[in-house]
Amino acid sequence: MTGLAILDVVIGLAFVYLLLALICTTFMEWIAQLWNLRGRMLESGTRRLLGEEAAADPAVTKAYFDHPLVRTLKDGERMPSYVPGTVFAKAVTETLRRRVATMATFISPASRAGSGCRSWPRW
Structure with missing residues (x-):
């Protein structure tokens, strides 16, 4: 007092x-x-960041969370509540690089087919 x-x-x-x-x-x-509110919020923010917010099947986001650097941060099946910036940058870069390489294998034959069609006679 x-x-x-x-x-x-x-x-x-x-x-x-x-x-x-x-x-x-x-x-x-x-x-x-x-x-697991932080983990779900992190997943939602990552989906939004990768442009898959409205996608029914967010393939890039799933590939990102299955990346070995991010997978080590998970606690069992629970999403991580925090991803360090360096881990995020490396995982996103490698995930998108793999995704672009996969898309290139499909685009390359299609572009050759398109160039072959250009040599056809016009009607």
């Missing part, structure tokens, strides 16, 4: 608000961990 009633009230209220904030934060962290 300081002797000043107003100071005692201010200190008491500050302590009560601090205690209430800590209890609420602990409760919210527990819920976020229980329902």
